[in-house]
Amino acid sequence: MAAKRRSEMMEETRAKLIAAGRKAFAEQGFAAASMDELTAGAGLTRGALYHNFGDKKGLLAAVVAQVDGEMAARAQAAAADAGSLWEGLLAEGSAYINLALDPEIQRIVLLDGPAFLGDPSQWPSQNACLAATRQKIGQLQAEGLLKPVDVEAAARLINGAALNAALWVAASDAPQTILPKAVAALTCLLSGFLAEGSGSEPE
Amino acid sequence: MAAKRRSEMMEETRAKLIAAGRKAFAEQGFAAASMDELTAGAGLTRGALYHNFGDKKGLLAAVVAQVDGEMAARAQAAAADAGSLWEGLLAEGSAYINLALDPEIQRIVLLDGPAFLGDPSQWPSQNACLAATRQKIGQLQAEGLLKPVDVEAAARLINGAALNAALWVAASDAPQTILPKAVAALTCLLSGFLAEGSGSEPE
């Protein structure tokens, strides 16, 4: 392996720490994860961690930002091949439920994130998922397909409903049987935003 | 003060610990709260705590159960003087948003609760709030006013949407101006559950 510049080394250790943190936080939860174990697993010590991220919560923030970005990408992908904008919103909604079934996402982003970093809308990563939903709703509203509700409020409600549904599905005995129920209920809920004679309603 | 029986003393110390825990968890969060300080504030030691609640999470569970019960009572009260069952559901929904604005409820029940005790539906307190919503939805559905969605799913979605909206409202700069927006959006969402020609739609 060729010699590396200092900045490259720095980025590499950051990446290693984030990867190790992601694994540890997902498996044990943020509170129970030990910084000593975590860093040792990455071939480093706590010194590197405090130098790069300030403190334990700093690493959590970095991990959350990474996972959040991946979530947004996956949700966008799910909504990409939808016929209409409205179907795109529905697809994105059910994609959120599916995303939240991922234990890693659930633990890190949905449970520990809000508990230790506070409200998601104030995270440095600025919650890419929420931004995507906001944008879709804005478009739909501009086309007159939705009732005139506050865009931000609608996005928050949708995301909140989806992630809570996912927590329920994930904690149940037979996730695969009640997952469709959750998606159906979410679709139902979303139809409440539709303007009266928009013509976009399913059948 | 007259002498007390042993069981009465026991209940009294439990109550004192729960009260102290409730205060400490609300002000500092569960993770940051010190059991030594907490118990000392109640004129006791950690010995009493471990004897009565097993461990730190045991106390959290007890506190959550208490607050959860109060939440359900307040939500029921808000929905009590509604004209119709449907309006009752709407009132309950906006009541949840208002409840979640309470910093104590937010911190203990909505943030630390799920993070440290897991999914609310599996709490020993069995989430009285959720049960109330479930029951209202069941009634409405029996009367044919709602689309045939899964009752549990609908209840989870509604509660999730409401609490997330509240987190958003609470973290904002001007809560009082965006609170009505959140309530309006929730009302909108809920109307998605209404059956087509139910006649219960507002105007």
Place this chain on the structure above:
DNA sequence: ATATTGTGCATACGCTCCGTATGTCAATTT
């Protein structure tokens, strides 16, 4: 090329906190 400075990270230390094991004294039992 040698010296110097700065930086990335490791090591060492103190402090706090949790959980358990043990002790103690009052209340109940017989």
Place this chain on the structure above:
DNA sequence: AAATTGACATACGGAGCGTATGCACAATAT
């Protein structure tokens, strides 16, 4: 009244976080 139970306090050990300090190497200066 002696014994036993149980509620709570005290004492102990271990672990973890954050900081202060040290070290080695890279980057720049001369």
